[in-house]
Amino acid sequence: MGPRTPLGRPHAPRPPTATLAPARAPSHPAAPRPPRRRPRPSLPRACGWSSGPPASGRSNAPASRAGRRAATSALAAAAAPGCPRAPTRTAAAWCAAAAAAAGACAAPCPAPGAWRACARPPPLISDGSVVCAEALWDHVTMDDQELGFKAGDVIEVMDATNREWWWGRVADGEGWFPASFVRLRVNQDEPADDEAPRAGDRGAEDGGAEAQSSKDQMRTNVINEILSTERDYIKHLRDICEGYVRQCRKRADMFSEEQLRTIFGNIEDIYRCQKAFVKALEQRFNRERPHLSELGACFLEHQADFQIYSEYCNNHPNACVELSRLTKLSKYVYFFEACRLLQKMIDISLDGFLLTPVQKICKYPLQLAELLKYTHPQHRDFKDVEAALHAMKNVAQLINERKRRLENIDKIAQWQSSIEDWEGEDLLVRSSELIYSGELIRVTQPQARSQQRMFFLFDHQLIYCKKDLLRRDVLYYKGRLDMDGLEVVDLEDGKDRDLHVSIKNAFRLHCGTTGDSHLLCTRKPEQKQRWLKAFAREREQVRLDQETGFSITELQRKQAMLNASKQQVTGKPKAVGRPCYLTRQKHPALPSSRPQQQVLVLAEPRRKPSTFWHSISRLAPFRK
Structure with a gap:
């Protein structure tokens, strides 16, 4: 703890010199390096999602004609093909001068409900009251003067006189932390549950009424x-x-439609849906008695519309990559900055603006949880708010699940490219996730011959392959089964009536339409049970995908296959008819969110290399 001031409040030490960026959002604007000396009280701002003007009423846009002319000139210079006459200043100096002319605040406001005064510290802190803030991001630090915390932690703000860095406390630790990583809580004073018993002379009824009034005020906030x-x-x-999309469309020589789709995604669709949502909220808002407003039903009516955020969130990493590539060219830097100034937006980069929808969809469950906390169980809106909270959590979970699935398709495409003699359509045409994999014994008809094969259960289909005779890490494609038309039948140990052979740890995959059946066996009973559970999970996964409408687009599939082809190792072939990279690498592990048997674990240990085996592997009869 720092030295005491004359008022007895702990005096915060000097701010640290550096901090690590938040791990959850690389494109979030990081807090700049704080000054060596504590500045006079100026612009302590917690993080808000708002992009509007500060509470003081001063606009973030260029207020003078000179500022407007500078923005217009920059836009014209950036839009000119080749940008022959770029400003002589560096981009940073030019942006700083433009921001100074605009009178803009330098820090963004990415969180809701934050205190936005720009002239003095938050009033509660100035009065010596305890002010709590909620962490929006993980703050990872190795500096002993900085305060580390995780997203969702409640931080006691003790000093906010520094513009970018605040001094706070979490549990037993104190230190500096970036103000942009937190938001002040809406309700600083929690309603006292024991206020009624302490009423004393006023009576229990007066105390209960006062407590309810306090809770109503909290709900209003x-x-x-x-x-x-x-x-x-x-x-x-x-x-x-x-400000951005419309201006970019005017410059067809700088942006193609594909680039615009990559950078901005479906943000225009989100804008249309959000306008309808806000209109519905305004209609349900009770202006005379705000605490009686019923907002829960509005969230329930529009929960399906929020699923369009899934496409935007999945595309956002691609947008960051494309923006990073474009901003290496000065003409794009000047163009984007001029767009910002002409639209009178705050001073952060375009990738910071594009992060806002990702943050917004993740904050709805937190806002609804806070609303439910201050809603009386007898309130007409209680059940709807409770259901809305559950629905928005499901939406956020669905978005995270779709993002994980789309990240897996590149690995699945890479796995398919490592399989020898692949036949038929690509795996990604129908499947997007590996459910289970392992080694099974396939009993063929009618000779009842046993074949040891590697099976890979995906959604909608079951792929089986044969291991190479000598190189057990190389797989050859042998076939696939359509799981949509198959029924899994658990078989008892004993003699099979169809094949007239003794079976153990077996199950049958039977097709009701064609009458075909496939007899499969495992080595151990527990392996059989794991396979039966995996088949049940596969059907459940297919059902959920149909309910949520999840699918892989043709563009995503082609891009994944293209990425897989680029990752293939090139070199001199080791054997005729076999891709050279397969002789030097193992097939990649497949992604899955559930435990599975690893292919390489089941492979037999390699023999000691010798010249004999190296020579005989080149003979044609031993290739398969």
């Missing part, structure tokens, strides 16, 4: 915050669509 942040968010989306 949360509702006002929800509506305020939604209005700010709509303005933010409008600024992106009108």
Whole structure:
């Protein structure tokens, strides 16, 4: 703890010199290096999602004609093909000068409900009251003067006189932390549950009424915050669509339609849906008695519309990559900065603006949880808010699941490219996830011959391969089974009536339409049970995908196959008819969210290399 001031409050030490960026959002604007000396009280801002003007009423846009002319000139210079006459200043100096002319705040506001005054510290802190903030990001640090925390932690803010860095406490630890990583809580004073018993002379009824009044005021604060942040968010989306997308479409020589789709995704669709959502919220808002407003039903009515955020969130990493590539060219830097100034937006880069929808969809469950906390069980909106909270958690979970699935398709495409003699359509045409894999004994008809094969259970299909005779890490494609038309039948140990052979740890895959059946056996009973459970999970996965409408687009499939082909190792072939990279690498592990048997674990240990085996492997009869 730092030295004491004359008022007895702990005096925070000097701010640290560096910090690590938040791990969860690389494109979030990091807090700049703090000054060596504590500055005079100026612009302590917690993080908000708002892109509107500060509470002081001063606009973030160029207020003078000179600022407007500078922005217009920069836009013209950036839009000119080749940008022959770029400003002589560096981009950073030019942006700083433009921001100074605009009178803009340098820090973004990416969180809702934050205190936005720009002239003095938060009033509660100035009065010596305890002010709590909620962490929006993980703050990972190795500096002993900095305060580390995780997203969702509650931080006691003790000093906010520094513009970018605040001094706070979590549990027993104190230190500096970036102000942009937190938001001040809407309700700083929790309603006292024991207020009624302490009423004493006033009586229990007066105490209970006062406690309920306090809770109603808390609910009013949360509702006002929800509506305020939604209005700010709509303005933010409008600024992106009108300030950036529209200007980029005018410059066909700088941006193709494919580039615009990559950079901005479906943000225009999100803008249209959010306008309808905000309109519905306004209609359900009770202006005379805000705590009686019923917002839960509005979230339930629009929960299906929020699923369009899935496409945007999945595309956002591609947008960051494309923006990083374009901003290496000065003409794009000047063009984007001029778009920002002309639209009167705050001073952060385009990738920071494009991160807002990702943050927004993740904050709805937190806002609804806070609303439910201050909603009385007898309130007409209680059940709807409770259901809305559950629904928005499902939406966020669905978005995360779709993102994970799409990240897996590149690995699945790479695995397919490592399989020898592949036949038929690509695996990604129907499947997007590996459910289970392992070694099974396939009993063929009618000779009842046993074949040891490697089986890979994906959604909709079961792939089986044969291991190479000598190189057990090389697989040859042998066939596939359509799981949509198959029924899994558990068989008892004994003699099979169809094949007239003794079976153990077996099950049958039977097709009701064609009458075909496939007899499969495992080595141990527990392996059989794991396979039966895996088949049940596969059917459940298919059902959920149909309910949620999850599918892989043709463009995503082609891109994954193209990426897999680029990763193949080139070199001189080791054997005729076999891709050279297969003789030097093992087939890659397949992605799965569930435990599975690894292919390489089941492979036999390699023999000691010798010249005999190296020579005989070149003979044609031993290739398969």
